[in-house]
Amino acid sequence: MKKKITLKHIAKELEVSISTVSKALKNSEEIGRDTKEKVQAFAKLYNYKPNNIAISLKNKRTKNIGVVIPDIVHHFFTTVFRGIEKYANKQGYNVIVCVSDESFDKEVINMEMLANGSIDGFIMSLSAETQQKQDFNHLKEVTEQGIPLVLFDRVSDEIECDKVVINDTEVAYQAVNKLIDEGRKKIALVTTEHYFNVSNHRADGYIRALTDAGRKLDDKLILKLPYKGIEDYMIEDFINTTDLDGILCVNELFAILCMRLAQKKGFRIPEDLSIIGFTNGILSRYCTPTLTTVAQHGEKMGEIAAQMLIDRVESEIDEQEETYRTEIIEATLIERESTK
Amino acid sequence: MKKKITLKHIAKELEVSISTVSKALKNSEEIGRDTKEKVQAFAKLYNYKPNNIAISLKNKRTKNIGVVIPDIVHHFFTTVFRGIEKYANKQGYNVIVCVSDESFDKEVINMEMLANGSIDGFIMSLSAETQQKQDFNHLKEVTEQGIPLVLFDRVSDEIECDKVVINDTEVAYQAVNKLIDEGRKKIALVTTEHYFNVSNHRADGYIRALTDAGRKLDDKLILKLPYKGIEDYMIEDFINTTDLDGILCVNELFAILCMRLAQKKGFRIPEDLSIIGFTNGILSRYCTPTLTTVAQHGEKMGEIAAQMLIDRVESEIDEQEETYRTEIIEATLIERESTK
DNA sequence: AGAGGTTACGCAAACGGTTTCGTGTTAATA
DNA sequence: TATTAACACGAAACCGTTTGCGTAACCTCT
Incomplete structure (x- = not known):
């Protein structure tokens, strides 16, 4: 040896x-x-x-960045991660990943573990529970210690830091307009519980598109599903009791489920029912019919997040004039077979 | 601040x-x-x-483990990663992920970056290129330095280290037997280029099942697809020119593609054609019809790999009597609608 | 009162590097 | 020949911890 x-x-x-x-x-x-x-x-x-460790100790710079995400078996997060890893590696950084598993406590523990010198900065997307509790003390502590933080996708206005998001509202607006242009009269929204900021933005787009088109809003056309533990009947009930010909879903899984269950009920897609989802994942591309969906460009998001973070890390500490940026990535609607 | x-x-x-x-x-x-x-x-x-770094320097133990995988936007690898992260975190370890992107060079560079003190051990799955080149010097160097290494799924006999794999041959054998039991006469195998060890094992199971059943092997029933850059025509040509009523695919994507294109040609599934895939991913569960598939239990695989690695790391250096284990996880066939 | 034993703390080395500053040797210059 | 600058290298501090060992001060016992 x-x-x-x-x-x-x-x-x-x-x-x-x-x-x-x-x-x-x-x-x-x-x-x-x-x-x-x-x-x-x-x-x-x-x-x-x-020895990297010795150098880290001397320089007080680890060349590691910490990524804390709610889930890793998840197409969107992995694409973002790929972007992060790609850019970070190019700049000589390694990436430590921690999965919060949508849990507030795990998020806190993970951050504390990493904040004691293991990393030079964080890239994060908030866990469901954190968004629900609206408790951001762990994030504030980290930034107060001078550790740079970049939030992506699931962000919060209460945290002052760099952020990367997509134009959720606008793209949802566009998506609903596409349904309107198709001649759809009863356009539903299938979304999550209220505490997801992205879902809210998408709902805003949905609402704005309908009102701009002079439509009446109808609460019965909005279905809120739990984030985990969805049962078929929740959607089936909705489909059975609601008259609809178009659906905007705030994520891919919801869209696929809606499509399957609607097909089961005899709906032809897209003839009888148009469906648009979010997250241009593998399901959207390979289901039948293929799904029209909003591509969030996760990889680009990751690259930009990593770039923002590394810029921060490498800028001399003083020149951080506490002026944070929010980068907005333009999402794009990918039209496939589930719409006309 | x-x-x-x-x-x-x-x-x-x-x-x-x-x-x-x-x-x-x-x-x-x-x-x-x-x-x-x-x-x-x-x-x-x-x-x-x-300060973690100072402690690492003192203890010569970082409490970090390095994971090098070919791809992160990939269901199987993410489930394995989840298992690794789960167990590692429970033991107070953090996980640094590097993606080789199926490239030999990136694999080498990533390992070198991490091997200079950043991690206590590696968990890896070989890149396609590494398997093709059969060049394992970077792995040998690492083990010679006394850094523990656990290989999973894509392993090689040439490397002496702990390994975690599934019983590929046996489960492929079972899968083909299921097709035989269904009364299928022309059972095809859709696999990758030869250099993937897992594909070869699965092919072995396919061959053994057919010969054990007294069937003649027919090379025409075996389709080898490239790992990346698959075009529809490759599969369509196969389906058009070959008489078949059952297919075993060595991964999920191949199975989905075969199913789609067969459906397009008018095959009813499973009436005219039975399909079985590998990797019990999201596609298998949500495509129509749902896909019968081999569940590799990635999460368990990851947990076991992490456990083997951490055991190694924490066992006093001397007691490593160079006796390596290969843990075999029993894969299970999940029957869904694509078979009878 | 002196021996011996506690108690409670500090010194310094060590982990593996980087970097500032000091210094001995040599050669060039006056 | 004395002065000095250039050269080539070493000593030591430092990053933040841990830990073995030394020791001053006090206590106890005879």
């Missing part, structure tokens, strides 16, 4: 001091040609690589 | 030595009651938390 070699080993072997070795490896002008060559050759031979 | 407080700050403020503070916080018998209380109160007040 060849244990990792350190500066000390090289120094002893070559009978020079540790500082000489360190400088020689950095090609410092201070060190003579011969010594440099000798040291560098030796280091290469033994495949010397400086 | 409240910067993180250190032992040194506490020591100065309380006019004691750093070591006294350290010991007091650990409730050492060496320190007097009064001092301990004073220090602990002060530490709590200022929310002192020891």
Whole structure:
């Protein structure tokens, strides 16, 4: 077993001091040609690589970024993560992922674990429970310690930090307008409980589109589903008791479920019923009929979040004039077979 | 901005030595009651938390584990990751994820980045390119340095380390037998290029099942698809030119594609054609008809991999008698609508 | 009162680097 | 020949902890 070699080993072997070795490896002008060559050759031979931890301690910079997301078995979050990882890696950063599992407590614990020096900054999307409780103290503590934070998708106005979101309201507005243009008269919204900020924005778009078109709003056309533990009957009841010919769903799963259950009831899609979902995931592309959906461009979102974070991390501490940005990514409607 | 407080700050403020503070916080018998209380109160007040990096340097243990996987936007890998993260977190470990993107070079670079002290051990699944090249030097270097390594799913016999796999051959055998029991006469196999070990094992099961049933093997019934960049025509040609009534696909996507394109050609599923896939992902559950599939129990796989790794990491270095285990997880066939 | 034992704390090394500053040697200059 | 600058290198501090060991002060017992 060849244990990792350190500066000390090289120094002893070559009978020079540790500082000489360190400088020689950095090609410092201070060190003579011969010594440099000798040291560098030796280091290469033994495949010397400086210890990241030691460097982190010295520099007070870990080159790690912490990502805390509610779920990892989830198409949207993984695409965002891919973007983060891609950009971060390019900049020489590694990514530590923690999954909050939609739990407030886990989110807090994860952040505390990471905030004690393990990472240079956070990229996060709030857990369902955090959004519900509206308790953001753990985030505020972190930012007060001077640790940069970038929030994406599930954000909150109460937290002052950089953010990346999509134009939820506008794109929902567009989606509903598409349904209106198709001639749909009874357009439903299938959404989550109120505490998800994105769902609310999408609902706003839905409402605005209908009112702008001079339609009456009808509460019976809005179905709120729990985030976890959905049962078929919840949707079936809705479909059975409601007269509708178009649905906007705030996520992909809702859309797929609606489509399946509507098909089961004999609806032809898109002839009798148009369906539009959010999240351009794998389901949307491979279900039958394929699903018209809002692409959130998660990968781009991740890249931008990572860029914002790393910029913050690397900007000299003073120049952080506490002026935070919110980057808005333009989502796009991808038309497929579930609409006309 | 409240910067993180250190032992040194506490020591100065309380006019004691750093070591006294350290010991007091650990409730050492060496320190007097009064001092301990004073220090602990002060530490709590200022929310002192020891710096992870400093501790890592001291202990030569980071409490981080490195996960290198080919892809993150991929159901199976994310479920495995979830298992890893779950177990690791419970044991106080954090997880650094690097995505090799099926590239050998990225795999090597990622491992090198992490191997310089950032992590205590690796959990990996080999990239496509690595399997193709059969070049495992980066893995051997890591293990020679004494860094524990656990391979899952995409493993290789050439690497000596702990492994977690599923009983691919047996479960493929079972799956094909199910098709035989259904009375299928022309059972096809849709697989990947040869260099994926799991595909080969699954192919073995396919072949064994057919030969055990006294069937003649027919090369025409085997379709090899590229791993990326699949075009519809590749499958359509196969379906058009081959007489078949049953298909075993080595992954979920292949199964979904076969199903879609067969349906398009007028096949009724499962009446005319039975399809079984691998990976019990979201597609299998929500496509129409739902897909009979082999559940690989990724989460369990991840948990076991993490457990094996952490056991290794925490066992005293000497007792590693170089006796590696390969844990085999029993995959199970989940029957749905795509088979009778 | 002196020996011996506690008690309660501090010193310093160590982990593996980086970096500032000091210094001995040599060669160039006056 | 004495002065000095350039060169090449080493000592030591530092990042934040942990921990073995030394020791001053006090106590107890004879």
